[in-house]
Amino acid sequence: MTSLQSTLGDDPGIAEELADNQRAISIAEFFEKNKHMLGFDSGARGLVTAVKEAVDNALDAAEESGILPDIYVEIEEAGDYYRLIVEDNGPGLTADSLPKVFGKLLYGSRFHVREQSRGQQGIGISAAVLYSQLTSGKPAKITSRTQGGETAKYFELIIDTDENEPEISVSEETTWDRPHGTRIELEMEANMRARSQLHDYIKHTAVVNPHARIELREPNAHFKSERATDQLPEETEEIRPHPHGVELGTVIKMLGSTDSHSVSGFLQGEFTRVGKKTADSVVDAFRDRHYGREMAWTPPGARGGVSEVDVASAVVEATANKGADATDAFAEGVADSLRKRERVAHHQLSEIVEDAAEEIGEEFGTTFGETVRERATEAAWRTVVGAGDGSEDDAGDESRTADDLYRIADDATSSRKDDAVIRAFADRLAGTFREGSHRLTRDELEDRVGRAAELTEEYDDVSFGETARENVVESVWSVMETVPDDPPLVRELAGSRDAASDLVEAMRETDIMAPPTRCLSPISSELIQAGLEKEYDADFYAAATRDAGVAGGDPFIVEAGIAYGGEIEAEGSAEVMRFANRVPLVYQRGACATTDVVKGIGWRNYGLDQPGGSGMPNGPAVIMVHVASTNVPFTSESKDAVANVPEIEDEIELAIREAARDLKSYLNKRRSMQKRRKKQSVLGEILPEMAEKVAEVTGNDEPEIDDAIARIMNNVLVERRTEANGDGQRVRVAIENHSGTNESIELTDIVTAEPTEVSDGASVVEMDGEWFVRWETDVPSDGEAVLEYRTGDDAAFDLDVKGVETEKLTVNQ
Numbered sequence: 170m171t172s173l174q175s176t177l178g179d180d181p182g183i184a185e186e187l188a189d190n191q192r193a194i195s196i197a198e199f200f201e202k203n204k205h206m207l208g209f210d211s212g213a214r215g216l217v218t219a220v221k222e223a224v225d226n227a228l229d230a231a232e233e234s235g236i237l238p239d240i241y242v243e244i245e246e247a248g249d250y251y252r253l254i255v256e257d258n259g260p261g262l263t264a265d266s267l268p269k270v271f272g273k274l275l276y277g278s279r280f281h282v283r284e285q286s287r288g289q290q291g292i293g294i295s296a297a298v299l300y301s302q303l304t305s306g307k308p309a310k311i312t313s314r315t316q317g318g319e320t321a322k323y324f325e326l327i328i329d330t331d332e333n334e335p336e337i338s339v340s341e342e343t344t345w346d347r348p349h350g351t352r353i354e355l356e357m358e359a360n361m362r363a364r365s366q367l368h369d370y371i372k373h374t375a376v377v378n379p380h381a382r383i384e385l386r387e388p389n390a391h392f393k394s395e396r397a398t399d400q401l402p403e404e405t406e407e408i409r410p411h412p413h414g415v416e417l418g419t420v421i422k423m424l425g426s427t428d429s430h431s432v433s434g435f436l437q438g439e440f441t442r443v444g445k446k447t448a449d450s451v452v453d454a455f456r457d458r459h460y461g462r463e464m465a466w467t468p469p470g471a472r473g474g475v476s477e478v479d480v481a482s483a484v485v486e487a488t489a490n491k492g493a494d495a496t497d498a499f500a501e502g503v504a505d506s507l508r509k510r511e512r513v514a515h516h517q518l519s520e521i522v523e524d525a526a527e528e529i530g531e532e533f534g535t536t537f538g539e540t541v542r543e544r545a546t547e548a549a550w551r552t553v554v555g556a557g558d559g560s561e562d563d564a565g566d567e568s569r570t571a572d573d574l575y576r577i578a579d580d581a582t583s584s585r586k587d588d589a590v591i592r593a594f595a596d597r598l599a600g601t602f603r604e605g606s607h608r609l610t611r612d613e614l615e616d617r618v619g620r621a622a623e624l625t626e627e628y629d630d631v632s633f634g635e636t637a638r639e640n641v642v643e644s645v646w647s648v649m650e651t652v653p654d655d656p657p658l659v660r661e662l663a664g665s666r667d668a669a670s671d672l673v674e675a676m677r678e679t680d681i682m683a684p685p686t687r688c689l690s691p692i693s694s695e696l697i698q699a700g701l702e703k704e705y706d707a708d709f710y711a712a713a714t715r716d717a718g719v720a721g722g723d724p725f726i727v728e729a730g731i732a733y734g735g736e737i738e739a740e741g742s743a744e745v746m747r748f749a750n751r752v753p754l755v756y757q758r759g760a761c762a763t764t765d766v767v768k769g770i771g772w773r774n775y776g777l778d779q780p781g782g783s784g785m786p787n788g789p790a791v792i793m794v795h796v797a798s799t800n801v802p803f804t805s806e807s808k809d810a811v812a813n814v815p816e817i818e819d820e821i822e823l824a825i826r827e828a829a830r831d832l833k834s835y836l837n838k839r840r841s842m843q844k845r846r847k848k849q850s851v852l853g854e855i856l857p858e859m860a861e862k863v864a865e866v867t868g869n870d871e872p873e874i875d876d877a878i879a880r881i882m883n884n885v886l887v888e889r890r891t892e893a894n895g896d897g898q899r900v901r902v903a904i905e906n907h908s909g910t911n912e913s914i915e916l917t918d919i920v921t922a923e924p925t926e927v928s929d930g931a932s933v934v935e936m937d938g939e940w941f942v943r944w945e946t947d948v949p950s951d952g953e954a955v956l957e958y959r960t961g962d963d964a965a966f967d968l969d970v971k972g973v974e975t976e977k978l979t980v981n982q
């Protein structure tokens with residue numbers, strides 16, 4: 170027990186004493202103690218993280234300035250420590266911003282920008298400086314030269330962790346041979362145990378950044394990855410958030426800081442993809458949630474079977490002192506408009522009365538004032554809902570609304586339900602409208618339907634289950650009308666959590682075009698495939714890039730690639746390569762959404778082994794996933810693993826499945842080709858023996874085996890025959906298609922003497938004393954095509970056939 174606990178309860182000043190111990194903690198102090206959160210948990214890992222932070226920044230900075238990145242990384246032993254040097258050819262940093270970039274945590278240019286970049290939080294490089302000063306006690310040494318700068322600046326600094334501010338020990342002008350760029354030198358306690366992770370990081374960075382030149386020199390290795398293209402990734406543009414998935418707190422903050430007064434203006438001004446029409450739809454969805462909808466009833470006379478009530482006479486009765494003709498015309502006008510409608514809600518009836526009042530008033534030179542209009546509206550409404558006026562001779566017709574609801578409920582529920590049960594239910598539901606408002610939210614409607622259903626279950630001893638209730642709610646809700654009330658002003662919304670929450674829900678449920686992707690820089694399927702081909706000598710490659718999705722208001726794109734077979738390690742489980750915003754993720758594979766998704770896929774369906782039917786697939790496969798987003802949701806600030814955000818997980822799965830489908834058809838085909846090869850080799854052994862026997866028995870020549878194999882195997886047979894013909898020889902190349910499909914075939918016969926009289930459609934090209942007779946032709950199933958030409962007597966030939974898998978091809982030349 171601590172001394173404070175022992176005195177607790179006796180001492181009236183205990184809270185004050187405790188309060189004395191409270192004090193703010195600077196972010197730098199916090200991370201000084203929690204460096205593992207930033208990826209600096211060990212010397213081995215710390216070094217990789219520091220390289221990663223510096224290289225990511227160098228790539229970001231160069232690309233942002235339209236410069237093709239040229240990055241040099243050097244790690245050298247320096248006594249008890251390791252020295253890390255990273256140099257880039259980026260735009261450099263000004264003398265004002267440089268000390269803060271390296272000497273202050275949470276200082277950066279990207280946090281508030283919705284645009285894809287590797288860095289996000291403004292922590293990375295200052296965390297590396299912090300780790301270096303903590304472990305070696307040495308300051309960071311930074312040189313930087315801005316574009317067009319006469320000289321370079323040189324700083325030595327550490328972070329004052331109490332204040333989270335840079336403490337500069339040296340600041341001077343210097344010379345540097347690079348025309349622009351930044352050079353960072355950090356000393357730290359480290360080791361090279363994570364060498365393979367370091368190499369992977371550099372190599373994989375090169376794979377997905379083919380426009381960058383990256384060189385790594387470390388005590389045991391030196392390699393340089395040259396630029397594969399001079400094409401910078403397409404420039405990204407900052408965008409506003411997308412309305413889907415923005416959280417309530419964010420929206421409240423945005424409501425508080427916008428210049429707009431109206432909700433519609435706010436939506437159009439602060440979000441991407443919201444124009445006037447979309448804003449109107451969001452506002453309508455907001456009205457439905459916030460104010461509820463109004464029930465719209467079938468007006469009297471609009472539908473057969475409903476008792477005709479004289480709307481006009483009700484209106485006449487309610488209208489006093491307007492002269493008989495004007496009153497009749499007014500009442501007829503209302504009744505007529507009403508008759509034309511399929512359904513009418515109270516506010517729509519008011520509009521009908523307003524319109525008739527204006528029109529008839531003008532025609533008869535009289536005024537139908539506010540009171541008259543109201544009385545007329547109420548009288549007409551009573552006829553619509555079958556309510557009496559309270560007098561003895563007008564008891565109303567309660568069955569009107571019940572009939573109406575009966576029809577809706579009958580359509581919405583299964584035909585197995587007894588008619589009397591639906592009637593009883595509709596009566597009870599109609600009762601709730603007689604007693605309560607005709608304007609209600611969806612929740613209120615659910616309540617009413619629920620109550621009516623429960624009473625029906627209780628008194629009629631039948632079941633009125635969840636699905637029936639939901640269907641009735643849906644059908645009634647769909648005939649209800651959105652109310653015309655003006656939505657609150659932005660400043661009112663900002664002050665009301667409930668109203669703002671209704672707005673967020675309305676934004677969420679409105680169909681809104683996917684966000685523009687100019688803020689993102691996906692790698693593209695072609696480059697993913699090219700990258701995989703560069704890294705892995707495989708038999709098969711596939712890649713897929715999905716359309717943009719939205720998570721938390723931030724657009725994202727997922728891409729996937731698969732390499733299979735060849736030199737890829739066949740033992741053990743497949744390798745998963747993860748990337749986020751073009752940065753390879755090296756650590757925390759098990760905590761990453763990408764890994765979870767890969768494990769959740771049934772790989773046996775795609776032709777890979779998967780022990781137990783779930784988990785990592787086995788075999789010679791590499792699965793690559795890239796998540797590009799304006800705000801990648803990492804599980805922690807060390808940015809090693811993508812968090813389990815459902816929208817992103819769904820897209821990862823779809824991207825992988827897209828690539829995996831190609832893998833599946835490749836593997837299926839390969840399997841059937843393997844079978845074919847086996848069969849063909851058996852035939853190749855048996856047929857010559859049979860041919861020999863047949864020739865022996867019949868005394869004839871041995872039959873043509875190649876032709877027979879081609880026919881039995883349904884192959885394409887390409888056969889060259891030559892025939893001496895005067896001065897030279899005639900060449901005849903015949904293609905017989907025994908397969909069940911039409912084939913497009915590209916054939917090249919390479920001849921050592923000049924060909925003449927070549928068939929139409931073929932072309933001849935001479936190269937170094939060889940003639941290439943090229944011919945592209947379509948041969949239908951069971952069809953034949955022939956190429957003919959003449960050439961010299963002593964010509965030699967070599968035939969090359971493309972367009973048909975080798976297993977389906979028999980060449981006889």
Ligand SMILES: Nc1ncnc2c1ncn2[C@@H]1O[C@H](COP(=O)(O)OP(=O)(O)OP(=O)(O)O)[C@@H](O)[C@H]1O
Nearest residue numbers: 226230270277278288289290291292293294295351
């Ligand atoms: N080599 C560089 N050249 C030019 N500017 C740089 C360089 N390194 C960092 N910066 C600038 O310094 C800022 C802070 O960098 P820092 O690594 O701390 O954070 P970040 O990259 O923005 O985000 P994160 O914490 O996610 O890495 C960057 O936003 C960028 O504007």
